[in-house]
Structure formats: C-alpha cells, structure tokens
Amino acid sequence: FTWIKLRVxxxxxxxxxxxxxxxxxxxxTYLLRNSTSRLGIPATATLSEINEDGNWLLPPARSEELLNLQxxxxxxxxxxxxxxxxxxLEDKPLTKFVTGDVYTKLKGETQTLPWTKLVWIKGGVPKHSFLTWLFALDRCPTRDRLLRWGLQTDSNCLLCNMADExxxxxxxxxxxxxxxxxxxAQRCRLVSDRRWDHCLTQLQSLSGNKYVRRVxxxxWQSTVYWIWSERNNRLHRNSYRTVDALFRLLDRQIRDKFLSHRDHNPLLASKLMQIWLPSD
Known part of the structure; x- marks a missing residue:
C-alpha cells in the first residue's frame, strides 16, 4: 500500500x-485509530467532495493528527x-512496474557475496551457472558430504583415485x-591458482578487457560443469573419457555459444571467438 501513491x-x-x-x-488509519467518529465525512467521500471553491470542508482540529492534515x-x-x-519505490515515482525492483524492496537489504558476479554472468550457459552456484555454496553431493550425511560410500575421487573426493x-x-x-585457462590467457578459494579470489580480481573476462x-564455468559431468559419468555409467576428449566437448560447446551471437551481434561473436581460438 505504501508504494502505491495516488497523485492528486x-x-x-x-x-x-x-x-x-x-x-x-x-x-x-491515521485519523481514526483512536476514534470511531468520521468527522462528518462519509466513508465513500472523494477528495473533491470535501473541497468547495478551494476551501476544505473539515471540522475544527481537535487532535494533533487532524491539525497536521489541515x-x-x-x-x-x-x-x-x-x-x-x-x-x-525509494521515494522515486516509476514510469512502469518492474517486478525485480519490487522483489528487491520486499526482501530488504542483503549482503551480496563477492563471488556472485562470477556465477551469474552475462551470456552464460544457465545450467553451468546453476551448477557453479551450487559448488560456490558447497551444496553438491560430493563424496565427503555423502559420508557426513551418514551414507556408506567410497571416499576416493572418481577422477584420479588418489585422494578423498x-x-x-x-x-x-x-x-x-x-x-x-x-x-x-591457457585459452583464456590466465595463469590460474589451483586452490578453489584462491581461484575464486583470482577470478574476482580480473580486470582489463571485458571480452577476455567474459570468455x-x-x-571456468564450463570446466566446472564438464568435470562434474565426467565424475557422474564414471559413477553412474562406468564410462570414462580422457582429458583431451572432455576438452573437445567443452571447446565445441563454447564455440557454439559464441556462434549463437552471429545473427544479432556478429561483432561480439567475432571478438569472443578470436579470444578463445588458439593463437597458433
């Protein structure tokens, strides 16, 4: 109610x-919270009906609230x-209703986690962004989490079999x-850190060319997705792919993503593809 104003x-x-x-x-609410008297003004009265030739037809003020109104x-x-x-919203009249603005106002002020801009990226693949979000929260069912839940499972990493997953x-x-x-990372001209938290910090500090950052x-999100895909493939289908085979799938998917921009933004498609393609 407080955000729906009537401009008189x-x-x-x-x-x-x-x-x-x-x-x-x-x-x-303001005038009648401590009284049942409507001051002689009908419940259905409009503002124009209590104005006569520029004069307001209100009784003498007998409360602070009525004085303030007068x-x-x-x-x-x-x-x-x-x-x-x-x-x-925020004391600013809006020319149109925007659901996102109202949602933000309803949920109130919240702390934005520093890695959110790495997850919800412009032109990203939705399923990649969603999976990356889950991993950023550490909510995917990796074997260490399954064991903490009390489930009986082998703890070894399905990809290397050299450490706990x-x-x-x-x-x-x-x-x-x-x-x-x-x-x-080599395609992206990045010398990456190997640890998850350090890698996140490194990606957050990316600067310079916005197209390089986007690629x-x-x-990175595609890598997160295909590693998890390979892990699940080995667990549920007993099917194994090499690093090279996995990279070819990832490479084809990224190229297709860039090519999808050709019709509406050929310049963007060209810039992204030039960054991604190997220099040799």
Whole structure:
C-alpha cells in the first residue's frame, strides 16, 4: 500500500479515507485509530467532495493528527487533471512496474557475496551457472558430504583415485581436473591458482578487457560443469573419457555459444571467438 501513491489531480477519483494520497498514508488509519467518529465525512467521500471553491470542508482540529492534515491541505490545490496512481519505490515515482525492483524492496537489504558476479554472468550457459552456484555454496553431493550425511560410500575421487573426493579436491587439486582447467585457462590467457578459494579470489580480481573476462568466466564455468559431468559419468555409467576428449566437448560447446551471437551481434561473436581460438 505504501508504494502505491495516488497523485492528486481534480480529486474526483481520490477516496479521502482509503487512498494513499497524502504523506500520512491511509487517513482511515491515521485519523481514526483512536476514534470511531468520521468527522462528518462519509466513508465513500472523494477528495473533491470535501473541497468547495478551494476551501476544505473539515471540522475544527481537535487532535494533533487532524491539525497536521489541515496544515498539509493548505499546500494542496486541486487541478483540472485526472487523479492517477503511481508506483513509488525509494521515494522515486516509476514510469512502469518492474517486478525485480519490487522483489528487491520486499526482501530488504542483503549482503551480496563477492563471488556472485562470477556465477551469474552475462551470456552464460544457465545450467553451468546453476551448477557453479551450487559448488560456490558447497551444496553438491560430493563424496565427503555423502559420508557426513551418514551414507556408506567410497571416499576416493572418481577422477584420479588418489585422494578423498571433495569440492576443493575436484577444483582443482585433482590432477585430472587440473589438466582440463589448465587447457581452458591457457585459452583464456590466465595463469590460474589451483586452490578453489584462491581461484575464486583470482577470478574476482580480473580486470582489463571485458571480452577476455567474459570468455574466462564462461570457460571456468564450463570446466566446472564438464568435470562434474565426467565424475557422474564414471559413477553412474562406468564410462570414462580422457582429458583431451572432455576438452573437445567443452571447446565445441563454447564455440557454439559464441556462434549463437552471429545473427544479432556478429561483432561480439567475432571478438569472443578470436579470444578463445588458439593463437597458433
């Protein structure tokens, strides 16, 4: 209610008691919270009906609230224009309703985690972004988490069989995963750190060419996705792919993503592809 303001024009559509037309909100709440008397003003009265030749037909003020309203009305003049409703968020009238703005206002101020800009990237692959978000929160069912839940399972990493499987091991202490990420990082002109938290910090500090940053984050998310895909492939299908085979799949997917921009933005497609393609 507080965000739906009625901008007063001629007052013919403005309901005196219930519309949010004054700085006091609903006058029914403001004036009648300690009283049952409507001051001789009908419940259905409009603002224009209590104005006669520029004079406001209100009884003498017998409360602080009514006095405040009378002072407010001395600065209000009815015009020939129509009354109209407006969305007002953060004291700024909006020309259109935006669901995202209202949602942000409803949920209130929240702390933005520093890695969110690495996850929800422009032009990203939705399933890659979603999986990366889960891993950033450490919510994927890696074997260390399954064991903590009390499930009986082998703890070994399915990719290297050299250490216990965890989020931080998969990205990128695992030699198999590190080999794949190294190939991708080379394409992105990045000398990457091997530890998950250090890698996140490094990616957050990327600066310079925005196209290089976009390609790098897309490549990183694709690596996260294909490593997890290979892990699940080995667990559920007993199917194994080499690092080179996995990189070819990743490479083809990224190229297809860039080529999808050709029709509406050929310059963008060209710039991204030039960054991604090997220099030799």
């Amino acid at each position: 024009g001629d007052g013919t559509d403005c309901r005196f008691w219930t519309d949010n037309w004054s700085s006091f909100g609903s006058l029914q 002072v407010y009305l001395t600065e209000l003049t009815l015009t020939a224009g129509k009354d109209r409703y407006e969305w007002v 965890s989020r931080d091991h998969l990205y990128f202490l695992c030699p198999f995963a590190w080999s794949l990420w190294t190939l991708v 790098t984050l897309l490549g």
